[in-house]
Amino acid sequence: xxxxxxxxxxxxxxxxxxxxxxxxxxxxxxxxxxxxxxxxxxxxxxxxxxxxxxxxxxxxxxxxxxxxxxxxxxxxxxxxxxxxxxxxxxxxxxxxxxxxxxxxxxxxxxxxxxxxxxxxxxxxxxxxxxxxxxxxxxxxxxxxxxxxxxxxxxxxxxxxxxxxxxxxxxxxxxxxxxxxxxxxxxxxxxxxxxxxxxxxxxxxxxxxxxxxxxxxxxxxxxxxxxxxxxxxxxxxxxxxxxxxxxxxxxxxxxxxxxxxxxxxxxxxxxxxxxxxxxxxxxxxxxxxxxxxxxxxxxxxxxxxxxxxxxxxxxxxxxxxxxxxxxxxxxxxxxxxxxxxxxxxxxxxxxxxxxxxxxxxxxxxxxxxxxxxxxxxxxxxxxxxxxxxxxxxxxxxxxxxxxxxxxxxxxxxxxxxxxxxxxxxxxxxxxxxxxxx
Amino acid sequence: xxxxxxxxxxxxxxxxxxxxxxxxxxxxxxxxxxxxxxxxxxxxxxxxxxxxxxxxxxxxxxxxxxxxxxxxxxxxxxxxxxxxxxxxxxxxxxxxxxxxxxxxxxxxxxxxxxxxxxxxxxxxxxxxxxxxxxxxxxxxxxxxxxxxxxxxxxxxxxxxxxxxxxxxxxxxxxxxxxxxxxxxxxxxxxxxxxxxxxxxxxxxxxxxxxxxxxxxxxxxxxxxxxxxxxxxxxxxxxxxxxxx
Ligand SMILES: Cc1cc2nc3c(=O)[nH]c(=O)nc-3n(C[C@H](O)[C@H](O)[C@H](O)COP(=O)(O)OP(=O)(O)OC[C@H]3O[C@@H](n4cnc5c(N)ncnc54)[C@H](O)[C@@H]3O)c2cc1C
Ligand SMILES: NC(=O)c1ccc[n+]([C@@H]2O[C@H](COP(=O)([O-])OP(=O)(O)OC[C@H]3O[C@@H](n4cnc5c(N)ncnc54)[C@H](OP(=O)(O)O)[C@@H]3O)[C@@H](O)[C@H]2O)c1
Numbered sequence: 001x002x003x004x005x006x007x008x009x010x011x012x013x014x015x016x017x018x019x020x021x022x023x024x025x026x027x028x029x030x031x032x033x034x035x036x037x038x039x040x041x042x043x044x045x046x047x048x049x050x051x052x053x054x055x056x057x058x059x060x061x062x063x064x065x066x067x068x069x070x071x072x073x074x075x076x077x078x079x080x081x082x083x084x085x086x087x088x089x090x091x092x093x094x095x096x097x098x099x100x101x102x103x104x105x106x107x108x109x110x111x112x113x114x115x116x117x118x119x120x121x122x123x124x125x126x127x128x129x130x131x132x133x134x135x136x137x138x139x140x141x142x143x144x145x146x147x148x149x150x151x152x153x154x155x156x157x158x159x160x161x162x163x164x165x166x167x168x169x170x171x172x173x174x175x176x177x178x179x180x181x182x183x184x185x186x187x188x189x190x191x192x193x194x195x196x197x198x199x200x201x202x203x204x205x206x207x208x209x210x211x212x213x214x215x216x217x218x219x220x221x222x223x224x225x226x227x228x229x230x231x232x233x234x235x236x237x238x239x240x241x242x243x244x245x246x247x248x249x250x251x252x253x254x255x256x257x258x259x260x261x262x263x264x265x266x267x268x269x270x271x272x273x274x275x276x277x278x279x280x281x282x283x284x285x286x287x288x289x290x291x292x293x294x295x296x297x298x299x300x301x302x303x304x305x306x307x308x309x310x311x312x313x314x315x316x317x318x319x320x321x322x323x324x325x326x327x328x329x330x331x332x333x334x335x336x337x338x339x340x341x342x343x344x345x346x347x348x349x350x351x352x353x354x355x356x357x358x359x360x361x362x363x364x365x366x367x368x369x370x371x372x373x374x375x376x377x378x379x380x381x382x383x384x385x386x387x388x389x390x391x392x393x394x395x396x397x398x399x400x401x402x403x404x405x406x407x408x409x410x411x412x413x414x415x416x417x418x419x420x421x422x423x424x425x426x427x428x429x430x431x432x433x434x435x436x
Numbered sequence: 437x438x439x440x441x442x443x444x445x446x447x448x449x450x451x452x453x454x455x456x457x458x459x460x461x462x463x464x465x466x467x468x469x470x471x472x473x474x475x476x477x478x479x480x481x482x483x484x485x486x487x488x489x490x491x492x493x494x495x496x497x498x499x500x501x502x503x504x505x506x507x508x509x510x511x512x513x514x515x516x517x518x519x520x521x522x523x524x525x526x527x528x529x530x531x532x533x534x535x536x537x538x539x540x541x542x543x544x545x546x547x548x549x550x551x552x553x554x555x556x557x558x559x560x561x562x563x564x565x566x567x568x569x570x571x572x573x574x575x576x577x578x579x580x581x582x583x584x585x586x587x588x589x590x591x592x593x594x595x596x597x598x599x600x601x602x603x604x605x606x607x608x609x610x611x612x613x614x615x616x617x618x619x620x621x622x623x624x625x626x627x628x629x630x631x632x633x634x635x636x637x638x639x640x641x642x643x644x645x646x647x648x649x650x651x652x653x654x655x656x657x658x659x660x661x662x663x664x665x666x667x668x669x670x671x672x673x674x675x676x677x678x679x680x
Pocket of ligand 2: 547
């Protein structure tokens with residue numbers, strides 16, 4: 001079957017093995033007898049991280065195994081979707097300490113990419129809350145890995161992009177919430193340095209994320225809006241007409257069909273960018289948002305990647321150390337501007353201290369910027385330019401969003417990276433990055 | 437909370453039914469031949485998601501002598517009993533191999549009768565309950581391709597029909613479910629026409645609806661009712677010449 005991820009390219013003819021038990025997963029490996037294979041969750045990475053001729057899907061490993069409500073600990077299979085887990089946790093006042101921008105990813109994908117949310121500066125990445133997991137390795141063993149057992153394998157799997165083996169199940173530390181609502185405050189910034197100042201001023205807020213007007217230039221370059229947020233208490237909600245303080249997310253109602261022409265989005269985005277900035281510039285706005293719209297605004301529309309047409313989208317997400325962030329991000333925005341390509345969505349996040357995991361793990365203390373483009377060959381040229389800026393500023397790009405990074409640039413960004421079982425667990429991405 | 441006894445809880449259709457009934461607040465007694473890790477995971481998942489009681493119990497339709505002890509030892513008596521047990525077997529092998537033929541007959545019919553007789557007696561005494569049996573369109577007319585299976589399903593359909601008449605005055609309901617193709621491990625990768633092939637979830641929804649509305653005989657995917665009507669009415673002298 002044709003298989004591709006969220007950005008739609010590359011796409012390959014692959015065999016998808018759907019195992020519904022650990023023993024079936026193991027027999028899949030046996031049957032492949034040494035052919036390369038890569039684990040796959042919900043295919044929400046953008047490029048080729050979850051692609052290979054043989055792919056082992058975890059989507060049927062979707063069982064919750066144990067929930068200790070008192071200790072706030074859950075043991076569950078790797079193919080459980082965050083969306084599914086949250087609908088069980090939220091009514092019990094439990095939540096995930098780290099939430100990415102979509103709830104449609106699996107636990108395995110969250111571990112393998114060591115995903116981060118808008119609270120990295122406070123809470124770090126997903127891996128911090130993984131107590132242990134069991135991993136099916138290339139030789140067919142199932143190993144329990146934690147901070148005390150099989151320590152190296154534990155570390156190398158978090159942010160390891162599926163190259164150490166298949167996570168079968170995991171035990172996670174949860175957080176507590178009084179309500180499933182968040183208080184969001186928005187602060188407009190007239191330039192990138194202004195935006196950075198706001199980030200540092202608001203550092204004590206648990207959630208921080210900024211939207212940047214990718215079309216602004218000159219002394220307005222990098223203008224945008226910072227959104228801060230924190231979880232609402234019951235008291236905070238009293239003035240609101242919210243019947244159920246622990247309401248779960250509603251199902252997505254809108255879906256974009258796969259037939260939208262690729263010119264569709266650009267004029268809309270151009271107007272929106274401008275309009276949104278003007279609108280939020282009028283005053284700093286405060287409102288209460290449900291977690292669905294606070295964390296997952298994009299999930300309200302299913303298959304929104306279809307808005308980018310048949311060829312899909314490319315995202316460039318990178319992180320720079322704090323000291324070079326302002327200079328590096330300025331240079332990147334200028335290069336984007338000079339390319340005359342349309343940046344559809346530009347998002348800036350602050351990352352905090354980061355515990356070391358796999359050598360391909362992404363986060364570091366500093367700033368991370370993500371820019372979405374409609375697929376075109378010119379965008380690929382631009383990305384080469386951006387790679388150089390990122391390397392110059394001692395940064396790196398996020399592999400789970402990548403579809404094209406050349407091996408040479410990869411080695412500069414991730415000098416310690418190695419493949420753990422190069423014959424068995426490797427994706428198209430590993431083959432590209434490690435020149436296999 | 438009402439309780440569902442699910443015979444054949446490792447069946448793909450059965451599992452979908454477990455989720456469907458759990459979502460309505462049913463406690464579950466999951467009965468299956470082998471209680472392996474996967475069955476335990478299934479039980480744990482159902483407990484956590486739906487805050488219900490779930491027990492897993494060993495049950496083999498072929499061990500008919502054990503059925504009465506099995507039913508005696510249930511932690512609670514069920515309000516609804518659903519059997520999803522079935523075995524397609526190897527139709528070609530069954531033609532000459534008696535063990536294979538017997539296993540097909542037992543799993544689809546003979547091994548289900550003792551346990552359902554016991555359930556029927558208990559429900560009669562309690563003057564309440566629902567028995568749901570999954571039969572098959574294969575039982576509507578014997579065909580060359582799988583006549584042992586078809587015959588066993590025909591026997592099961594007839595049994596359920598008679599049981600329904602018998603139990604009606606006792607306030608006990610019997611429902612016959614007649615699926616066409618369903619995408620489960622029973623048919624594997626067998627190519628089947630999409631519009632005639634249901635998913636286990638569709639079948640589970642149909643079964644729950646049949647239970648709620650206290651239906652008697654329900655086809656899953658209603659087109660099958662029409663198809664089988666036609667097939668049943670093809671004159672035998674033509675039918676025997678067809679390859680179906
Ligand atoms: C709209 C949108 C918003 C996003 N926002 C964020 C964000 O805010 N922060 C962020 O960090 N990410 C974000 N992402 C990226 C996403 O969280 C990651 O790509 C994640 O890894 C996808 O998980 P998945 O289950 O879909 O895995 P897949 O995409 O299927 O696989 C991703 C990687 O995980 C590996 N993998 C999957 N399952 C297993 C397993 N069981 N064992 C071992 N390896 C496994 C695969 O081999 C592959 O390398 C976003 C993506 C989208 C589409
Ligand atoms: N799939 C279809 O197209 C289709 C069409 C019409 C009717 N049906 C009927 O639907 C029902 C459910 O089948 P399914 O499609 O869900 O297939 P399935 O997944 O193969 O389920 C059949 C189940 O029956 C169990 N079983 C077989 N012999 C048994 C015995 N002696 N004792 C206890 N359990 C036994 C099997 O147990 P193990 O797991 O231990 O092997 C299996 O779990 C069956 O009655 C089948 O005949 C299916």
